[in-house]
Amino acid sequence: MMLRGMRYHPIDVETSVIRSHRRIAESAVFTWTSLLVVVAETDASEAEALDLVPAITSALLEDHHLTVGVVVLCDPFTIPINSRGEKQRMHLRDAFVKDQLDPLYVAYNM
DSSP states (O other): EEEEEEOOOOHHHHHHHHOOOTHHHHHHHHTTTTTEEEEEESSHHHHHHHHHHHHHHHHHHHOOOOOOOOEEEEEETOBOOOSSOOOOOHHHHHHHHOOSOOOOOEEEEO
């Protein structure tokens, strides 16, 4: 994944997202129009989910010096996974672009 001329491995960024808050079960990242999009699965209520956005953005800023463009908070098992257990980031990106995710909350940090 290329952002601002630097190469980042998605799993490193996703691990930082998962470690940022105990209510985040899984995450996936991808780029969209040169913005970093973070999709995080949580079982938290909608009121508690708002607390995850600053935790995610500050963790990625501290760990990788990355500014998050969009944070999408979803219900568990939203991120598509293939039969080998690999995340299907391109299918997730397509669902995001087509507005088919049905998220709990979307934060645009542009």
